[in-house]
Amino acid sequence: MSEYVHAAKFFSAACGRDRRLSRGHRGRQVWGLPPGRRPADRQNRRAVWPVDRARLVDTHIHGLLGHDVMDNDWSGIAAMSQHLVEAGVTSWLPTTLTGSFEQLKAVCTTIADHAGEEPGAKIQGIYFEGPYFTTEHKGAQNPKYFKNPSVAEFNEWQSAAQGLVKKIAIAPERPGAVAFTQAVAAAGTVVALGHSDATFEQAKACVDAGATVFTHTFNGMSPLSHRAPGMVGTAMALEGVTDELICDGHHVRPEVATMLIRLVGPEHIALITDCMRAGMMPDGDYTLGEFAVYVKDGMARLKAGDSLAGSVLQLKDALSHLLAWGAGTPAAIVKMATQTPAASCGIQHRCGSILPGRAADYLVLDPNLHLLETHLDGALVYQAGH
Ligand SMILES: [Zn+2]
DSSP, X not given: OOEEEEOSEEXXXXXXXXXXXXXXXXXXXXXXXXXXXXXXXXXXXXXXXXXXXXXXXXEEEOEETTEEGGGOOHHHHHHHHHHHGGGTEEEEEEEEOSOOHHHHHHHHHHHHHHTTOOSSSEEOOEEEEOSSOOGGGOTXXXXXXXXXXXXXXXXXXXXXXXXXXXXXXXXXXXXXXXXXXXXXXXXXOEEEEOSBOOOHHHHHHHHHTTOOEETTTTTTBOOOOSSXXXXXXXXXXXXXXXXXXXXXXXXXXXXXXXXXXXXXXXXXXXXXXXXXXXXXXXXXXXXXXXXXXXXXXXXXXXXTTOOBOSBOOOHHHHHHHHXXXXXXXXXXXXXXHTHHHHHHTTOTTTSSSOOTTSBOOEEEEOTTOOEEEEEETTEEEEETTO
16 A cells, blocks of 8 residues: 655655655555645545655764764664654664774774664665874874774775675875775775875875765865965865764854855765764763863863864754855755765665655654654654653
């Protein structure tokens, strides 16, 4: 039996206000209706007015609810999946920190062995944040594990992950970064640039070699100056790249986030959370990797040095923040949390759009982009206030 859903607006490539959901191999899938045609079976038509529908994809998230991907504990990762739907996330990439070769390989094996068993938001791959970074902009990444890029080493991680590593961030000034980018990008993994003191020329050389993403733009990278554009200037100036942005209001000032969005456009901005284990948890003391962190006033900071240590942002809140900042139309804002991040990691054929044949994963948002409901495979899995 089909069910029809109706919305004031669908944030999707296809137009119209109705969608038919029919049973597919895993659960309900989305099927379109010709524009202007209303469902014949009105009884099965579910109308919530006014609502907007979208599906959020978090492509850079380390932890939640006391768990961290680097704990290498499948039950913790599964719990993250289960509760990410409360943040409006229907697809995500578990994200690593810098660590030893063995530690990272073990995390790859664990996720590859269990991916698909997660109870909530779907794991669409793994994001390797590091370990090929440089110390000048280490942020909260542990420099003990920083080293030069090695394709052979990466290939071992990728095979332990059974091909699930969709994206890896590196610092372009590391010796061998250009050759690494060429090889890894050609083999189908997205290369991102971050935690780096690179010059414009160094960063551009990696983009020319195939790098396509800038990791949490402005944070952990050489700043823009009018004679030395640095990593930030490269992220702003080059075409064909996607800039990750943490919109919690603390990592980047609202005016600056808005400026970047206006400059490069929503099709080149991927909203991420960079959330660490204190996400959805009370203020207090936590750890990030091997470092002590404290959480207060919506920020996670290293106890030593006070550097920001990831965030406690939920992706759904980035939408309402951007709307309040006047950073774009609702459609543009939703695009930055759905289609753009999915495309930036090469997973747009699996998530990020409500299209015929796709799993019926979608959200119901109010006109202020607050989350009302999350649906996975056509089933309601979260309702705000319940
Ligand atoms: Zn980072």
